Amino acid sequence: MTGGDFATGAWCPITDLEHADMAYEWNWGANLLSGGSVVDQTISKALSSAYGDYLACATKKVPVRASTVTSPRNSIRLGTKDSDTALTVASNLAARLKNLGDDVDTSYYWDAGHGADNDPGDFVKWIATVSGYRS
Known part of the structure; x- marks a missing residue:
């Protein structure tokens, strides 16, 4: 563009892309995989929490990459x-x-x-x- x-x-x-893994876990980290299990919840919850913090900062008008x-x-x-x-x-x-x-x-x-x-x-x-x- x-x-x-x-x-x-x-x-x-x-x-x-810098925050994509966190965003995925925030949305789908607790979803069942095709085999019926879930991803490692320790990692998923850490990424999800980090994304929540990122969103909180972004909504306070902290500069984000354009x-x-x-x-x-x-x-x-x-x-x-x-x-x-x-x-x-x-x-x-x-x-x-x-x-x-x-x-x-x-x-x-x-x-x-x-x-x-x-x-x-x-x-x-x-x-x-x-x-x-x-x-």
Whole structure:
């Protein structure tokens, strides 16, 4: 992405790899694995706790690394059952972009997984709206 980009459509955006492990454990650390067991809860709880601390600092306007997404208009979509992207990634990205003055349209698809695009027609309408394009 460059400063000349007009719009971005992001499905399951990963923008904060530095805190991704903590975010995953915060969301899914207690979930059962396919074999019925759980991950090491000592490690999971430590990572989850660290992410809670990170979020508390981020909400107090402590500077966080800026996203590489620089478009003035952004559409962010994520499934609520996404097992690859922490839901907080999308909300943190949206908050950061809004704080930068960008137009952000964020939606979560209920009960959908990673990369969900449950309403591609809505995305096309959004593109037409932000671009002023009329067929």
